[in-house]
Amino acid sequence: MRTLDALITESPVFKGLLPEQLDLIAGCGKNVVFESGARLFREGDPADTFFLVRHGIVGLDAYVPNRGQVTVETVGAGEIVGWSWFVSPYRWHFTGRAVEDVRAIEFDAACLRTKCETDPALGYDLVTRFSQVIVGRLQATRLQLMDVYGNGG
């Protein structure tokens, strides 16, 4: 059974963290399991957690009247689900659902926010890492929007 520290550094997002920082973050994390179909979080709920997916696929759904739940994106192994936790108003923008069985590390966002306030260096480091996650998602989303495979792609 590997330690949380080891599991966290598996993800490219947390690569290169100093041991003390790793301990701080690991201190806010715990292993979780979701069965296929289970809901991780709901659109609009307070964003008190975020996840590092270790196995499986998490779908980000939005409820669209007349269409029902629409999956706008899926997140897989090694990726982070959730950044609403450090951006006001700290609420989930989408609903998270396990598309397959999911094993993840769930982080207590409130716990981590407090640690960032007392340790600005850690805070800055996390913001940098999460900004990269957001930028990557934004670029991917833009490519999605371009609908390149449509007639004429």
Add this chain to the structure above:
Amino acid sequence: MATVAEPLVTRGAMVPIAYSVVRTRRENHDNWTLELEPLDAAIDPIGPGQFDMLYAFGVGEVPISTSGDPEQAPTLLHTIRAVGAVTKALCSAKPGDVVGVRGPFGNQWPLDEATGHELVLVGGGVGLPPLRPALYQALVHRDELAGLHLLYGGRTPRDLLFTRELETWRARSDMSAGVTVDAGDADWHGNVGVVTKLIPSAPFDPANAVAFVVGPEIMMRFTARALLERGIPAERIWISMERTMRCGIGLCGHCQLGPTLICRDGPVYRWDEIAPLMEVQQL
């Protein structure tokens, strides 16, 4: 890019050769695969990456990549998307109809470059058919590769091609296959997102990988970028370019992109050689 070396006198390279439609297969709502057999003489064996000019009697001609198994020569397989008059005519062909074929033209996927490496095939939309022959060959010579991976992205689940084959590929233990769609539907239980998202976590070692990429130009640009970020060097990424073609044999001028003629020097290009040309708008 150098001029082609071997002077081969080929009289009548603009004259189609008659092939019979043996079978047609509807791949999805707007794509069909035609299986063709020569009525008399056959064209030379076509390799992965190459294309034929397919002629619909009285309508016109279009360049279509081979999507079949090279080992099945002289049978030809071409997967065609019905977007214009000629492709619609080809896609509505029935067994017994005659289709004109000129080819094979263009260059091939450099499978030799992949020997000893992990081969990563990334297809976007109708980019999968031109990769399929390379995949077939890779499976035949699997022991010469260090790994084999397919990443495929489509617009929506109903736009995906070769779905049954995709399932068999995913089930294989000697290759990995990742599939994603830009937008899912109620029955879709797979990845949603652009195909580049599959790259960071795909199970290959970038230090020892060779990639072949096909799709709309912008998808190939983003994919090449993601592959580079993952650590595959530019000299080991190959793409397939497309431009309007009229002759397919380097004599009509239409497929020029700067100094290169895509029908003659391509359509397969190494990323570091072609990228500068793709950066010039409206070149």
Add this chain to the structure above:
Amino acid sequence: MSETLAAGDLGALFGALRARGYRIVGPAVRDGAIVHAELSGPADLPAGWTDEQEPGSYRLKRRDDEALFGYSVGPHSWKQELLPPRVRLWQAQRENGDVAFDEELPEDEPTAFLGVRPCELAAIEIQDRVFLGGRFQDADYAARRSTVFLVAVECGEPSALCFCAAQGSGPGATAGFDLAFTEILDGEHRFLVRAGSPAGESVLADLPTRPATREDVDAAGLVVASAARAQKGRFDAEGVHDLLLRNLDSPFWDEVAERCLSCGNCTLVCPTCFCTHVEDTSSLDGATAARDRVWDTCFSLRYAEMHGGNTRPTTRARYRQWLTHKLATWEDQFGTSGCVGCGRCIAWCPAGIDIREEVAALRTTEHSALRTREEQHAHA
């Protein structure tokens, strides 16, 4: 060895060529221009005519002598013969589910081109590389080319637009001809004649020539030398390939695009432009079909049309394509420049765009941009 032929004996050339079964195409005055037409004898030649050319202008003018080849080049080039504007490639019949494709090759019609300028020899050589030098040959071009007899006539009277000397394609003829003539007007009206092939030697032997004297040879050399001298400083060809490819995003292209009408005249008159497209047709009953090869121009809006769009929708992009292909990427594709310096594109452009000036303007634009950046860095 050189021979001398009196101008009055030029009819013997026609006789010798006809005896060998050649039809003769050469210069003739038609509708205010010197074009290529089928000739029956020396009387059909544009005796006493010359041309005056400026950007966007071509006029014939009467000479005060009876020079037979005293002009430069007209709107026709030899691609009219070797790469005709419309050619049937094949016909097909569909019957009982079977289709037969019948290739159509040109009738065997040996033709002598009379009055081929050195720049035109160079242009033919350039098109030979395109159509015969690659992996796939053009069957129609190969057939026509194989039965051609080339009678070159060196230039004594370049127009104001000629810059063959800068492009290394004239004004003297060195190779690629069967016979080469140089018209001498100084003293007796005569021609210096050289053979450039066994076929040329055979015809030359049938002409009432006398061995050329030292005087004849010098006079011919003077004709060519003065033609070269007249072109001094007309075009700086130094590093043009790299200059153009370095400046694909230059504002220079916007400026020329404002003047260019994208009409394609330049591509029609250019002796090396070779782009074609195909026209597929069928009968109403669907039983027969055919394909023609027809001239195309990269200036056409539809030239770069692809399913789902157009890769060169602006005049700016299309003009850039033409000029960079002609003076730069042609070299990468076929090993030589695409331009022979004949000046036709300049004369026949309705907007009077002069590619010699445009290249010079690009050099200036690049130079100023570099100076500006240097100054900016110096002040930074």
